[in-house]
Amino acid sequence: MTDADLPDDTPARSTRERLGALLGRREEALSPRVLRRTLRELQHVVDPAVSEVEGGRRAAGVAGWYARATPEQRRDCWRLMSEQFTPDAAAIQAARDAYEAAIGTDEEARAEVRLRKAAAAPRTRLLQRFAAFPEGVRFLVDMRAELLPHLKRDKRLAALDAELEDLFSTWFDVGFLQLERISWHSPAALIEKLIRYEAVHDIRSWADAKNRLDEDRRCYGFFHPRLPGEPLIFVEVALLRDLAAGIEPLLDVEGAPADLDKATTAIFYSISSTQPGLKGVSFGDSLIKRVVETLRAEFPQLKVFATLSPIPGLRAWLGRQAGDLLAATPERARQALARELGQPEPTAAELLKSLDQAHTLDEKSARRRWLLAAAARYLGQEMAGDGKPRDAVARFHLGNGARVERLNWLADPSPKGLRQSCGLMVNYLYDLKRLDKHRALLAQGQIPVSGAVQSLLD
Known part of the structure; x- marks a missing residue:
């Protein structure tokens, strides 16, 4: 054989x-x-x-x-x-032994250098x-x-x-990256890459691309000199008078342009990494900081910096946790759910099935209130095994010092939005004076949330 x-x-x-x-x-x-x-x-x-x-x-x-x-x-x-x-295992062991013997002596630093070289x-x-x-x-x-x-x-x-x-x-340290604005006047090849790489809200046409790159919007990317013309990550920004409550007005190609003189709020509504091979290399937080600095220099009247973000893990998490969440729901709220579902006692399976039609629920719906409370818990309390927020997008923004500011009902009624989060989206607020405080809270296992979100948890 x-x-x-x-x-x-x-x-x-x-x-x-x-x-x-x-x-x-x-x-x-x-x-x-x-x-x-x-x-x-x-x-x-x-x-x-x-x-x-x-x-x-x-x-x-x-x-x-x-x-x-x-x-x-x-x-x-x-x-x-x-x-x-x-590396040569024997050389590493010999260098380690020499380093341990040299600790506390004049030779310690040189022994450390030899150990580092052996381990390379x-x-x-x-x-x-x-x-x-x-x-x-x-x-x-x-x-x-x-x-x-x-x-x-x-x-x-x-x-x-x-x-x-x-x-x-x-x-790809941020010190070697160049921040550049991408506009409708940028080379067509670069705009085509933007269309191809957009990972949050698909760019559906050239008119859609023009809307996102027009004079009343801003788009910035990080570039590296060894990858010319290739954005490593880019962010799309809408300049508004208030927090954005839904994605459709931002993507409406027929919408009236914003009055930049009256804009007080910068909304980051899409952040896309373009190079899968750079997974684990973090430069998104630096991108946001640099963009905030650039925007403040151009528009001194801007006071609020926030996102309108998807909640990609919400629906899957509800599928795993609905039973426990339902068991923890107060009796009065459970009865209201049962009446809406037409059942003597609400079940997790029926409740989840009904949430597939969340876009049909009105403001007084018990299921709407239940879903908002569940989303507040998911974003405001749920941690993964590594001690970081469970939701991937929350992990990014909260890790940068933002806080969970507001939940928005039916903010993304697209099939993708309904599938991922029953249409919900969230605003993360970048309070420039409290970023370090929020990071410290997160390091202690406490997710910073606004009073409005906290009221959904109480």
């Missing part, structure tokens, strides 16, 4: 085992011979005897092969990068060489985007992913 005849449930071999083998297996894309040749080419990239320029040229050659490779062959390349460019993986140098050729950063960002979906199934890739994330956190 050859390796190719082994059953499908045979444990996957490490690249070390495959490099020493003569035959490949059915599930392995590269034969041992080609795998060894690919490893040699990667090793040539980090050859200490060659210059940065030559190393970058060799990396570009590998990138050219990668562009032609099949998805399976690319995964083999990732495994080589992850498993074959690791050759993989870091390999990836840095890829960044040396003109399209190298783009190549690495795209490679990580392709790699991320495979992490759960293939834990061998974890080291490569962590290395890329660490490097990107340095290379």
Whole structure:
């Protein structure tokens, strides 16, 4: 029996085992011979005897092969990068022993430096060489985007992913990013990217894009010099006289333009990241801060900075928690729910089913009051296992120092809005004088909320 005849449930071999083998297996894309040749080419990239320029040229050659490779062959390349460019365990142990022996002596700092160098993986140098050729950063960002979906199934890739994330956190530090306004007069190619990357409220037409980029609106993006013309993240802003209570007026292409001289409120209604390969690299909070500074300089009369945000996790959370929420509902409110549902006793299943028609409920509806209270609890009290707000959008804005300001009924009646949150949206308020206070409360496990939202919780 050859390796190719082994059953499908045979444990996957490490690249070390495959490099020493003569035959490949059915599930392995590269034969041992080609795998060894690919490893040699990667090793040539980090050859200490060659210059940065030559190393970058060799990396570009590998990138050219990668562009032609099949998805399976690319995964083999990732495994080589992850498993074959690791630190020397013996060197790390020796450096650690020396460091521990040096603690408290004049040699402590130098021992720490030697330990840090020993712990550095050759993989870091390999990836840095890829960044040396003109399209190298783009190549690495795209490679990580392709790699991320495979992490759960293939834990061998974890080291490569962590290395890329660490490097990107340095290379894409906000100090290296440029804030630029994107307007209707920007290059058409950039506007097309905006349309493609918009992740919160789809841009449905060029008229829709023009409405969002017109003179009474603002759109800003962060750009990196190694990815020219490519916004890493962008935010869309409406300048109004009051808090926005619904998304439709903001997206109405026929709506009258705002009077900028009377605008006192900046509403951030869409924030979209564009590069999946930069997952884990945080620059959204810096984007908002920079945009606030820019807006205040242009419009000194602006006093309120807030969002109109979706609540993407609400409906799914209700599906899991409706029974417990219903059991905790006061008896009088439960009876009102039962009457509306036409049942002697409300059940979680029937209540959830009826909320699929939340857009038909009037202001006096018991189900409307129940849903608003549940949403207030979800946003104002619910924490995930890591001690951060459960909702992904809430986690972002509350982590930046905002507070939960107001819930808006039927603010997003689109199919997506009804599916995600029964049409509810929320305003997060950025009170510039209380951002640090709100962060401190959140660190203590308390979500900052307004009095109006707190009244829904009492």
